[in-house]
Amino acid sequence: MTPRLATARLVLRARVPDDAEALFAAMGDAAAMTWWSHAPAESVAALRERFIARDDGVWRSWAITRAGDDVAIGFVAAGERRAGVVEIGYLLVPAAQGRGYAREAVGAVIDRLFTEGYRRVFADTDPDNAGSNRLLESLGFRREGLLRAEWETHIGVRDTILWGLLRDEWRVERPSRQGQRPGSLGGSS
Template sequence: MKPTAAPTPTLTTTRLTLRPRGPRDADALFATMADPAAMRWWSHPPFDSVAALRAHFAADGEGPWRAWAITETGKDHAVGFVAAGPKRQGGVAEIGYLLASQVTGRGIAREAVAAVIEQLFGEGYRRVFADTDPDNLASIRLLERLGFVLEGRLRGEWQTHIGVRDSLIYGLLADEWSYAPSGHRRHGGA
């Protein structure tokens, strides 16, 4: 039996509402998740139908990962998502994220990912990490802006739809976290 995810709470920031992602978000996110450029750095190839994406999102909550749809406050149209899953060693979570190209450059990814990190550290996680392709410069910039530290390179780590790829591991410890999604700065501590 697969472990089930902890409940996915709704998170709010100054400009965003992050709510549990579900099959209904497939329509809003299909254009992005069918786009080869947007999906280049994902381990999953672009989706070929809304139905396939809807089925993928329907599996949310069946395993230990949780996924939040990113919406602008007052709107219910998903413009991206953040996902997080615990690792077997306990106290450690991995994150992933995707944003629709039409809303990039506005700080939405940073605000949304920060909200999820804040949630994870508030739940008692001691470390959050992300695994990104060395050529995914936008993701690397985001992680570094949030305070993540490059911890290493895993050579030939992923067999993906674009071939075998290396992976960069970026990590952030709870006592290093100093950004709060509300715009207020925290100073250390979980």
């Protein structure tokens, strides 16, 4: 189950196939999908099919919406890799980028994951994906390694940076979150 989460500016809710309409602005765009492991979706219908297949019981996915507006502007996904360890991924539509929404949404999901008892959250990014690498670093993730020629993607064979964050580090370093009320993260089930 994907619990609803709320921050000062955002509501994160379970992603549904109909979100494909709004998210096609990112997931159908070659520039927005440059750093993903797969090419952009060819159509809204193809993206909708991918959404249905992705929610497989291993991955949970939250649609990011602005408070008071249920239109998806992005998503955060979390997939358990082994007991206590979860991987995250995220994407915003281009029109919503540069406003701190990704940081706010990813922070809310991290809070939830650690509250649920996970001990480690990790992400992998392309070394050339400067925006995502800055985001993870700003949230307290530590660069743990570089895997050479890890991914064969639509733009060629790519290296990946592994980023990790431990529950105890999140509690101690708790990054400040612009525009959020204290205690506003974590949501309800």
